[in-house]
Amino acid sequence: MGADGQQGRKPRADVRRNRAALLEAAQRHFLAHGVGASLEAVAKEAGVGPGTLYRHFPNREALLAAVLQTRSEELVARQADIARLEDAAEALEQWLRALEDYFSAFSGLPEPLMAAARAQQPDNPLTLPCDTLVTTTDAYVRAARLAGHVRPSVEGYDLFLAAVSVAWVRGTGAADEESLARLRALVGTGYRERDDR
Amino acid sequence: MGADGQQGRKPRADVRRNRAALLEAAQRHFLAHGVGASLEAVAKEAGVGPGTLYRHFPNREALLAAVLQTRSEELVARQADIARLEDAAEALEQWLRALEDYFSAFSGLPEPLMAAARAQQPDNPLTLPCDTLVTTTDAYVRAARLAGHVRPSVEGYDLFLAAVSVAWVRGTGAADEESLARLRALVGTGYRERDDR
DNA sequence: ACCTGAACACCGTTCAAGT
């Protein structure tokens, strides 16, 4: 408790500049070298000392979460389109693909996200976005199941895990595009209810 | 070419001792801390200098491949049992589970194995065991498909990838046993031919 | 022929000193 700077208005101009420069540099490095990129290099490229980076983002997860914020906004936008679809089965399929793309933003991203999904660690800044994705997935699965397109034994979390898995395989580079397509088809066959009755 | 020590008979006693101590220490550390365990610590526990470790195993993959040799022998033994099964569908299912267990031997093992599967890098010591596993998987898939138990669109490599994926999820700790069972069931539904005609 | 361990490079993280 007490008035720490958390809600202080009008942050100093250099603070905002540093934060923005750090985020931009981090995104570039994560894109180029994966989520394990050197934080020292990020700080250097942002033109600040390593101490400044740690002052803004106490650990790698915090920096990663902040960088992912941008991607999350893209995902939300895509989600708005998906939510407008009439066919619940089609909506679920597109959502799973959107999830996979989100997880594929940076190489090595699935690992820290799964670590955040593992346990309710309130200190882990990736937990909140992760939980949101699981909840949204669950909603699409319920809707599609109500419409009779998803097997009763399949839960939302299962398909969340499946999407992360495909993203992980994609990130390893061990599967070409056709192989990935067949993997997605395998998952699709696994969760979809057969249409014939 | 030339007579390098590769095929030299009767290695010195201390060389054999060192190698054995390194393998044992490495296995312990890989079990405790995953495949990213500190090689310095491995050398220390084996009672040798870091230089000796590098002399025996030029890189982490080489050490990992040597440690996996033991596990591979377990897998081959298990494979002998599986090969004796009459039901090709049952054999495939058991083989996929054996694969998953193999990949789950150490935390973080799926990554380097997928890196080895990615490209034909003759220098990567994990390529050979990896290729063997893919080939064996393919054989089981072909047999099961001939017996009409696997969808025509499913290839052996797809199920190899699926098994690694499940092992990866298992390794992250983000899925409890029930969740993993449902994931395996999802894959099973995905590749198995429907029995009704 | 093999081993040793000092040495180098690189990085994450902290913190006393500055402004």
Add this chain to the structure above:
DNA sequence: ACCTGAACACCGTTCAAGT
């Protein structure tokens, strides 16, 4: 209040010196 950058710790990897 924030930033700086030196400093510490840890690790992978190499290599000159030993036996």
